[in-house]
Amino acid sequence: AQTVTQSQPEMSVQEAETVTLSCTYDTSESNYYLFWYKQPPSRQMILVIRQEAYKQQNATENRFSVNFQKAAKSFSLKISDSQLGDTAMYFCAFTDAGGTSYGKLTFGQGTILTVHP
Amino acid sequence: DGGITQSPKYLFRKEGQNVTLSCEQNLNHDAMYWYRQDPGQGLRLIYYSQIVNDFQKGDIAEGYSVSREKKESFPLTVTSAQKNPTAFYLCASSIGPKGTQYFGPGTRLLVL
Numbered sequence: 105a106q107t108v109t110q111s112q113p114e115m116s117v118q119e120a121e122t123v124t125l126s127c128t129y130d131t132s133e134s135n136y137y138l139f140w141y142k143q144p145p146s147r148q149m150i151l152v153i154r155q156e157a158y159k160q161q162n163a164t165e166n167r168f169s170v171n172f173q174k175a176a177k178s179f180s181l182k183i184s185d186s187q188l189g190d191t192a193m194y195f196c197a198f199t200d201a202g203g204t205s206y207g208k209l210t211f212g213q214g215t216i217l218t219v220h221p
Numbered sequence: 222d223g224g225i226t227q228s229p230k231y232l233f234r235k236e237g238q239n240v241t242l243s244c245e246q247n248l249n250h251d252a253m254y255w256y257r258q259d260p261g262q263g264l265r266l267i268y269y270s271q272i273v274n275d276f277q278k279g280d281i282a283e284g285y286s287v288s289r290e291k292k293e294s295f296p297l298t299v300t301s302a303q304k305n306p307t308a309f310y311l312c313a314s315s316i317g318p319k320g321t322q323y324f325g326p327g328t329r330l331l332v333l
Contacts, residue, residue: 108263139321149264149311149324195263207252207271207318208279211263 106131108198110212117186118220124171125181125215127196135201138172139209140181144192152194155179157201186219193217224248225325227312232330234299234306242297242328244312251317253295257281258309258327267310270295271318299330307332 107130117123129138140152155163155172162170167187171180183190196212225246234240244253252271256264266279270289284303289295295314299306309329313322 137319137321141324146326147309148326149313151321151323154321201319207254207315207320207322208266208269209254209256209264209313209322211265213263214261 106133106198106200106210108196108210108212110194110196110215112215113213114216114218116218116220117183119186119188121186122182122184123186123217125183125194125196125217127179127181127212129177129179129196129198129210131177131198131200133200137199137201138170138179139197139199140168140170141195141197142190142192143195143214144189149195153181183217188219188221191217191219225312225314225323227310227325227328229328230326232328233333234330235333237301239298239300240330242299242310242312242330244295244297244325245293246295246312246314246325247293248314248323249292250314250320250323251292252315252320252322253289254313254315254322255279255285255287255295255297256311256313258311264311267297306330 136157138155142150153165167184193214197209228243254269255267268287270276286298312325315322
């Protein structure tokens with residue numbers, strides 16, 4: 105079974121600074137997808153970024169980028185130029201690209217990020 | 222606008238009562254999912270459906286039931302057999318099993 109671990113329950117950062125959130129996962133699959141979702145106080149789950157395991161290039165989305173280390177099974181999220189609106193719970197998630205998982209997302213426990221002015 | 226809607230936003234359940242949470246999408250997605258979120262935790266999969274008239278149990282299906290009679294709709298019923306139903310329920314959809322899942326705004330279920 106796949107597992108996703110986020111070892112940082114809480115993080116804080118000053119506005120305009122850079123912060124990195126950690127995520128590790130465990131799987132025996134070779135092809136899969138990884139995601140970071142953001143859940144602000146409204147509780148709406150919002151996709152931040154997606155990485156396909158067969159792509160070596162790290163995904164980027166404006167101020168958000170990932171450091172994907174397949175051999176180490178590590179998938180960290182870097183937020184540059186942090187903004188107050190980035191304050192949220194961030195979840196790392198995994199899904200198998202094939203097999204019988206049928207797109208099931210396995211989530212980590214989440215990291216609460218607070219951006220201070 | 223395309224999107225996923227969930228209703229109601231808040232739902233109260235009495236002892237022994239079944240309640241149904243609505244999830245509708247107009248994204249023309251084939252796959253739909255129900256997740257449960259408990260305070261301070263990640264999401265856990267309750268049920269999923271890859272196609273109309275077909276659905277499968279997720280990790281925590283006991284005490285829940287679903288139907289998928291239309292592509293756009295995937296309602297979740299929380300039955301009286303679910304002894305700890307208080308949670309936040311999120312519905313998601315994707316083009317297919319390899320597609321990115323997009324989420325609705327959620328329903329908070331509370332027990333009276």
